Amino acid sequence: MMLIEVLRKMNDIFGRNKTDLGTFSIIDDTTKDVDCADELEQFYFFSVFDEVLIIGGEFFLIIQPKEKIDKAQEGWYRILNNEGEWQTDNIKWNKDWIVFANRNDDAVYFNKADGGVYGSVNKRHFFHLSSSLADFFFILSECMKMEEEKYKFSTSDEEEPLEEFINDTRNILGQCLNAKQTEDFISFFFG
Numbered sequence: 001m002m003l004i005e006v007l008r009k010m011n012d013i014f015g016r017n018k019t020d021l022g023t024f025s026i027i028d029d030t031t032k033d034v035d036c037a038d039e040l041e042q043f044y045f046f047s048v049f050d051e052v053l054i055i056g057g058e059f060f061l062i063i064q065p066k067e068k069i070d071k072a073q074e075g076w077y078r079i080l081n082n083e084g085e086w087q088t089d090n091i092k093w094n095k096d097w098i099v100f101a102n103r104n105d106d107a108v109y110f111n112k113a114d115g116g117v118y119g120s121v122n123k124r125h126f127f128h129l130s131s132s133l134a135d136f137f138f139i140l141s142e143c144m145k146m147e148e149e150k151y152k153f154s155t156s157d158e159e160e161p162l163e164e165f166i167n168d169t170r171n172i173l174g175q176c177l178n179a180k181q182t183e184d185f186i187s188f189f190f191g
Helices: 003-013 039-046 066-072 133-149 163-173 179-190
Strands: 053-055 061-063 078-080 086-088 097-103 106-111 117-121 125-130
Touching: 003 039, 003 133, 039 097, 039 133, 066 097, 117 133, 117 179, 125 133, 125 179, 133 163, 163 179
Parallel strands: none
Antiparallel strands: 053 061, 061 097, 078 086, 097 106, 106 117, 117 125
8 A cells, every 4th residue: 555545544543532632634736746765755745744643542652743853863863972962873773763753752763774664662672563654554544443443442451451452453463564563563562
C-alpha cells in the first residue's frame, strides 16, 4: 500500500472519541511532483500538523511535527557532554536513524539506510517494528480502529492487556509483518 493511501486512512481514524490529541490534514494534490528521498520525507510532505500528534490508548505514541525533528534527536543521536554541550553519539546511535516519534520516552525511528521503522529503549534494546513507514502507519491505523470498535478502549484487566486483544493485534500485524517484526512490535508496545 502506498504511504499517501495509508495516511488518508489514519487521518480518518485519528481522533477516536477524543482519545487521540492534535489535528492533522493530508495534502492530497496529485498534480504536485513528490520529490522526496525517502518515506519519512514523504510523510512530512503529505501530512500537515504544527503540534505533536498524540495517539492515545494502548498504542500510545507521540509523533513529532517536521519542525521538531531536530529536537527529537536530542538524547538519541545528540547527547550532552560533561560541559553541557550537545555532541553526536556515533557509538550507540547511527546518523541514519531519525527519531520521529516516542512512546514513554522510548524512541520510534526511521532508518534511512533500509527504510524500516524501529523502536529503541534506552539505546539498549532495539525492536524492528516494520519494513516501511507505510506498513507501520497501516498496522497502527488498523490497531487503533480495532481498539475503538471492538474493545471500546477496554483492552486490559487493569494491569495487563487482555490476551484476546493481544491475539487480535497479532492478527493485524500478520498482514504486513514477518514473525520477528510481529514479536518485536508486541514487545515494544506491551513489554
